[in-house]
Amino acid sequence: MPDADKIIDLKAYPIHTPGPARDAILARVRADLADDGCAVIKGFLTQEGVAALTAEADSVAAQGHRSFSRTNAYFTQDDPDLPANDPRRRFYDRSNAFIPADNFAPGAPLRSVYDFPGFDDFIRECLQETAFFRYADPLADVIVNMAEEGNGFPWHFDTNNFTVTLAIQNAESGGAFEYAPGIREGDENFDEVSRVLDGTSERVKVLELEPGDLQLFRGRYSLHRVAPLRGKRRRYVAIFSYVQEPGMVGAPERTMQLYGRTLPIHHQRAGQRGDAYID
Numbered sequence: 001m002p003d004a005d006k007i008i009d010l011k012a013y014p015i016h017t018p019g020p021a022r023d024a025i026l027a028r029v030r031a032d033l034a035d036d037g038c039a040v041i042k043g044f045l046t047q048e049g050v051a052a053l054t055a056e057a058d059s060v061a062a063q064g065h066r067s068f069s070r071t072n073a074y075f076t077q078d079d080p081d082l083p084a085n086d087p088r089r090r091f092y093d094r095s096n097a098f099i100p101a102d103n104f105a106p107g108a109p110l111r112s113v114y115d116f117p118g119f120d121d122f123i124r125e126c127l128q129e130t131a132f133f134r135y136a137d138p139l140a141d142v143i144v145n146m147a148e149e150g151n152g153f154p155w156h157f158d159t160n161n162f163t164v165t166l167a168i169q170n171a172e173s174g175g176a177f178e179y180a181p182g183i184r185e186g187d188e189n190f191d192e193v194s195r196v197l198d199g200t201s202e203r204v205k206v207l208e209l210e211p212g213d214l215q216l217f218r219g220r221y222s223l224h225r226v227a228p229l230r231g232k233r234r235r236y237v238a239i240f241s242y243v244q245e246p247g248m249v250g251a252p253e254r255t256m257q258l259y260g261r262t263l264p265i266h267h268q269r270a271g272q273r274g275d276a277y278i279d
């Protein structure tokens with residue numbers, strides 16, 4: 001079906017055409033990333049694009065793999081030697097479902113964004129990353145994160161240097177993206193992290209993303225979460241993954257946990273190099 005130019009708003013965002021319009025977008029995104037590690041390209045998708053990606057996500061939602069965990073913001077184990085109120089000892093339920101990448105066919109709406117000529121280069125230039133490759137993992141290169149009321153994506157720091165997400169559908173309410181920019185730049189800043197967890201920090205910014213918005217986020221130093229979701233409608237967010245070395249795929253154990261299955265490539269490449277996680 002759809003041509004990428006019907007899905008991406010290329011009139012507003014001519015990411016494929018070198019020139020002053022593209023340069024201006026890059027300059028603004030880079031400035032926002034430098035300022036607080038987060039940049040949003042509002043209305044990156046057309047209305048038609050939003051409808052097409054929503055329909056595609058609906059059509060494969062049953063393939064989503066649900067996972068549940070109890071996690072702190074650092075994805076570490078509990079350490080009983082630390083004081084009880086240490087942020088490393090504060091655990092929250094995390095639950096969501098990832099729709100694995102092989103449910104999104106080449107030529108179908110989601111991959112026509114990811115595969116659009118110039119999309120990768122545009123993202124790389126926004127981020128100014130030198131080592132920048134598509135994730136080679138057929139279950140994880142582009143996925144949809146699906147969540148509904150009762151699910152939660154609690155406060156955490158990412159292990160990846162950056163995340164590229166595309167809002168597809170919001171829950172009926174809730175689901176704002178909340179983040180404390182640069183809260184652990186320099187040092188762990190556990191006191192301020194505790195205040196964020198307590199809901200008393202003044203450093204938290206709230207971002208209401210709308211369907212079709214593209215977000216670039218550096219989450220390694222900025223504590224962030226998705227606020228609790230309300231209502232029947234599911235929240236869908238696509239996640240595009242890029243890594244620092246070519247040919248990388250997820251470790252078998254982690255792949256099993258996130259996607260509920262593995263492919264031969266995960267076992268063939270296991271141990272050859274480090275793996276990359278999307279969170």
Ligand SMILES: O=C(O)CCC(=O)C(=O)O
Nearest residue numbers: 145153158226237278279
């Ligand atoms: O679903 C989102 O908006 C972002 C989730 C997130 O923080 C992550 O995937 O690390």
Ligand SMILES: [Fe+2]
Nearest residue numbers: 157158219279
């Ligand atoms: Fe994250």
